[in-house]
Amino acid sequence: xxxxxxxxxxxxxxxxxxxxxxxxxLVSPFTRGHFQRGTQAPAGLSKDPTLVVYDSLGAGLGDTIxxxxxxxxxxxxxxxxxxxxxxxxxxxNVFYTPKS
Amino acid sequence: MMLARVEGNLTATCKHPSFNGWRFLICQPVDLADHPxxxxxxxxxxxxxxxxxxxxxxxxxxxxxLAVNDPISPARIMVMGIADEPNPPEVP
Numbered sequence: 001x002x003x004x005x006x007x008x009x010x011x012x013x014x015x016x017x018x019x020x021x022x023x024x025x026l027v028s029p030f031t032r033g034h035f036q037r038g039t040q041a042p043a044g045l046s047k048d049p050t051l052v053v054y055d056s057l058g059a060g061l062g063d064t065i066x067x068x069x070x071x072x073x074x075x076x077x078x079x080x081x082x083x084x085x086x087x088x089x090x091x092x093n094v095f096y097t098p099k100s
Numbered sequence: 101m102m103l104a105r106v107e108g109n110l111t112a113t114c115k116h117p118s119f120n121g122w123r124f125l126i127c128q129p130v131d132l133a134d135h136p137x138x139x140x141x142x143x144x145x146x147x148x149x150x151x152x153x154x155x156x157x158x159x160x161x162x163x164x165x166l167a168v169n170d171p172i173s174p175a176r177i178m179v180m181g182i183a184d185e186p187n188p189p190e191v192p
Binding site (some may be wrong): 001002003026029030031032035048058066068069070071072073075076077086088089090091092093094095096097098099 | 105107108109110111112113114115116119124126128136138139140141142143144151152161164165171173174175176177
């Protein structure tokens, strides 16, 4: 799982049947130098590319979420679904103290 | 499997049901000389690794799905073990 902050949302009008009615978040992932401490995400975007994450938990703008990438993102679906990033947790508080 | 150093943890109330009751640890992948490699990842932790300890992470989902006992869980990265320090700090 990786952490990122929600910076927007995406709506699709034509999709494959498995993705109809899905909710998509635009997420800027955190990097080592741009990481949240406490309850507020750091201002601005990180250097990593922004990605679109499938969301079923209802994260809003400005929330910090933990998203899972890869094959495991498509596990919670009964029908085969072509997604590779899913929102696994909406983060409340981050306690991050990197070792210098 | 990845060698990583635990650098924090996080709390999340609203999450996938299979994560209920699991600890989330922020782990920074490191090389053998203890230099950080890449960005921190968040792992679920069944064994209670402490802060700044070196841990072994499994990045395969099948092991994590067995641990959370949910065949459709999106769990992926999990702490498998705590690595011993090559030169532990001196105890005064």
